[in-house]
Amino acid sequence: MxxxxxxxxxxxxxxxxxxxxxxxxxxxxxxxxxxxxxxxxxxxxxxxxxxxxxxxxxxxxxxxxxxxxxxxxxxxxxxxxxxxxxYIPGHSLDYYLKRGTAFTVHQVVTWSRQLCEALSYLHRQRPPIIHRDIKPANVMITPEGNVCLIDFNISFGGAVENEVLAVSNGYSPPEQVLSFSQGYAAPAQEDAVVDEQSDIYSLGATIYHMATGVKPDKDWRKTPPVSAYRDRVPEALLRIIGKAMAPKPSDRYRNAEEMLADLKRMEGREGKLRYIRTMRCVSISVGLILTAVFLSVTVLGWKKMKEEQLEQMSKAAVQESSAALADTDADEETAFDEAEVKRVESLLDDARDYVSQGKFAEAEACCQELLQEKAAGQLSVYLEVADVYRAMNQYSAARQILYLALEKGFSDYRIAGTMAIAVCEEQEQLPVENRSYEEVQTWYNQAAAQFKASGEKDSQLMAVLEDIMTQLYDGGWLSRQP
The missing domain is CATH 3.30.200.20 (Phosphorylase Kinase; domain 1)
Known part of the structure; x- marks a missing residue:
């Protein structure tokens, strides 16, 4: 050393x-x-x-x-x-995956396409350059938010005990290194067969980890099938991963160009999808600071948050209606409140579905209709609508919704916390030299103070914000306050 x-x-x-x-x-x-x-x-x-x-x-x-x-x-x-x-600055894909990072569909497909392009280029060399050790640790995320496939240099021959060696096919003796790169090496390597399709398997396993958050098992037979993740990963992407990771090389893509073609078709068809629904709690933006700025209250999942928020909305709506309609028959009042809550729930579901389909105009129409509903007087509705706008990358509109909630008199750490994340996301759209995160600090400070005053013990939102601030501090974008 x-x-x-x-x-x-x-x-x-x-x-x-x-x-x-x-x-x-x-x-x-x-x-x-x-x-x-x-x-x-x-x-x-x-x-x-x-x-x-x-x-x-x-x-x-x-x-x-x-x-x-x-x-x-x-x-x-x-x-x-x-x-x-x-020298590639930043962190490897492995760094983020080990920290429970969740990625958007757009990120997974974009990075997969970029890796396929690099792999195709290497394989087209004469003789072909076989990477042989594709895995998250060898995928760097650059400051511009792209990938860089590293460690692709030397070819080896001869058996070496259980060591993972990056090789370039054709510039070494015919014997090949027999080894696994913990979870990502193709099973074909057990027979010392290392070719383009071995790289394709390892790339598929890397995409599998990115998309599902689950690391492939060292024993490929124990890795959960991609079909187990239909609730969180688009079907088209699952098919691509499944074909790339086929145990038999003859069942895989014949070359990187074939896999790239499928990824491009998916990108064109589903590139506007914003989120992979996952149980993990940290998300990542692809800007210079590479921090978790696509996270918000929705990190708990639309369904889980909906249940919690609708329960709060229902209780608040009942109380509000009771005061305003004291002379109204109790049964009619309850029926009205329940109908109102169901109406809001339906509109929210429609908005989210439209976002997932890339139909942003329809999603925005649902949001505008939501704000006209009686239940729009509840904080949870403002937070939900803001998150829908954020999912469409309309950060300015999301902030306007949050400001509207403040104008209505709401004072809650969730407003300031979501605002901090929206500001961070908005900055990520700017050129690096124009980015500023001081406003994120301001909203975070307000959220932290309000959370402390609320007496609540745990908050997923605040946990995410703490992670965001830590990365802003560590990245040199902000100075820690005493």
Whole structure:
């Protein structure tokens, strides 16, 4: 292991270790002459003697693709081999998945398409470059919100005990490394058959994890079938994942282009879907701070929140009607309130369904009708309508609804908390240099104070906000307040 401060080849100063795996150790380094950050990977010792360094360098240094890091150099120093490539800032997909992050359908499909494009490019090289170790830890999320597929460099031959080695097919002996990359390696590798379809399986397993939040089992036979997630993942995406992860290579996509074509068709048909309904509680935005800004009260799920909010709405409506209609027959009053609640429930369901279908004009019409209903005087309705607008990426409209609730005299931490998230989402739509999160801090402070005063012990919304603020602080966008 290299010490901090070591200078390789009189050019690269080692700053820190940023990753370790079967394929080697990765360091963050600085190119001294260019004052540029790079990633330096020390190839695993058991691969030494098996490399055509000049041939690998010529191939990899000529690769140019949006979703792959640029490889700059191969070094041989004191009998050790190092690869020098782009340093990709941010975190890996694995980082977010381990923290329970939930992704929108749009994110999953977009990133899957980008990975397929990178894979197709590698496989089209002559000879094909087989990644062999596609997994969330090797997928970086860039500051621009795109993916970068890393660790695709060397091919190996010969049996190496249970080590995960990134390989480039064709630039190593014919023997292949037999190993699993915990949950993501294709079963075909057990027979030392490593080709394009092995990469496709591993990509499918990575998408499976992204879409479902469930990590594939190391034993592929124990991984729950994709059909188990029909309640939270679109059918078209389930079919793509299922085909990519078929146990038999002959049942998988023949190549990355076929898989990419299906993803593009789905993107065109369902690209406006906003949410995968999941039990997980943290969501992520794809901007520079890569934080959980698509979360709100709806994180508990439309159905669960609906039950809670409609119960509160029903009780409040009954009390309000009792005061205003003191002389009205009790049975008629109750029937009216129940009908009102059902009417609101129906409109909310319609609005959400329209959003899921990409019919935003119809969803907005439902929202406007909701605000005209008698039950619109309840806070829960304002919060629900605001969330519908947020699901359509209409953050300004969502904030207007929340301001309307404030004008009606409501004072509740859920308003300020949802406002903080909406502001954060709104900022994510701006160019990086124009983003500002001070208003998020203001609304968070108000929400925190109101939550404390409410006497409530637990709040999913506040837990999400705490996570958002932590990432804003850690990302340097805001300073922690005393």
């Amino acid at each position: 290299l010490e901090t401060g070591v200078i390789l080849d009189h050019t690269y100063e080692i700053l820190e270790m940023i990753g370790r795996g079967g394929g080697g150790i990765v360091y963050k380094a600085r190119h001294l002459r260019l004052n540029k950050l790079v990633a330096v990977k020390k190839v695993a010792d058991n691969a030494l003697g098996k490399l055509n360094v000049r041939g690998e360098a010529d191939i990899l240094k000529n690769l140019r693709h949006t979703y792959l890091p640029q490889v700059y150099d191969f070094l041989e120093v004191d009998g050790q081999i190092f690869t020098v490539m782009d």
